[in-house]
Amino acid sequence: MRMIREETADGAAFMRLALRLARRAATRGEVPVGAVVVRDGAVVGRGSNRRERANDPTGHAEILALRQAARAIGDWRLAGTTLYVTLEPCVMCAGAIVNARVPRVVYGCRDPKGGAVDSLYDIMRDRRLNHRVDVENGILERECSIMLREFFQRLRIKGEMTERPKDFRGKARQPVAGAPAKMGERRFTEREPPHHRPRVASTRVESATDLVL
Numbered sequence: 425m426r427m428i429r430e431e432t433a434d435g436a437a438f439m440r441l442a443l444r445l446a447r448r449a450a451t452r453g454e455v456p457v458g459a460v461v462v463r464d465g466a467v468v469g470r471g472s473n474r475r476e477r478a479n480d481p482t483g484h485a486e487i488l489a490l491r492q493a494a495r496a497i498g499d500w501r502l503a504g505t506t507l508y509v510t511l512e513p514c515v516m517c518a519g520a521i522v523n524a525r526v527p528r529v530v531y532g533c534r535d536p537k538g539g540a541v542d543s544l545y546d547i548m549r550d551r552r553l554n555h556r557v558d559v560e561n562g563i564l565e566r567e568c569s570i571m572l573r574e575f576f577q578r579l580r581i582k583g584e585m586t587e588r589p590k591d592f593r594g595k596a597r598q599p600v601a602g603a604p605a606k607m608g609e610r611r612f613t614e615r616e617p618p619h620h621r622p623r624v625a626s627t628r629v630e631s632a633t634d635l636v637l
């Protein structure tokens with residue numbers, strides 16, 4: 425019993441670290457998801473969602489934490505590790521976790537529309553694959569889901585405040601198809617109508633929104 429309690433206490437501490445990384449993502453305008461990889465009680469990889477900043481569809485917290493851990497260990501097989509992540513991993517991350525042979529994953533809250541561990545798929549425990557992962561969830565679940573809910577609430581409020589009059593849409597400059605943006609110039613600016621701006625929302629955003637509403 426003592427060992428289990430100690431492990432749970434450590435788990436909460438690592439999840440708290442993942443939450444701090446998620447908070448850091450939020451300050452950059454990214455969906456707040458954070459992850460850490462732990463081996464022998466030490467953090468060997470950290471990641472916070474950088475998809476928007478890096479324009480990287482693979483820039484999820486888990487992927488970044490796995491890469492850092494593999495560099496630190498000097499092996500793509502992450503034997504003896506536990507990955508802590510604030511949100512249930514998606515299909516891509518669950519696949520990467522299986523490929524990295526991570527033996528154990530602990531996640532905070534579920535993602536009913538994008539989760540590939542319990543919600544939509546069960547990739548990590550699929551017996552047809554050559555590696556299976558022990559999964560635990562619900563550690564600091566409330567904190568993890570509150571962080572996402574607050575992020576999307578702020579995003580909605582911001583969206584309402586910056587909404588422009590309807591006649592603005594007609595006058596807006598249309599971007600020229602295929603024309604490259606000049607160096608240092610953003611192709612789409614705040615002055616252009618919302619449907620021409622890069623999307624902030626995504627499947628992950630929507631699913632996470634649904635998760636917390």
Ligand SMILES: [Zn+2]
Pocket residue numbers: 484486513514515516517518
């Ligand atoms: Zn992911």
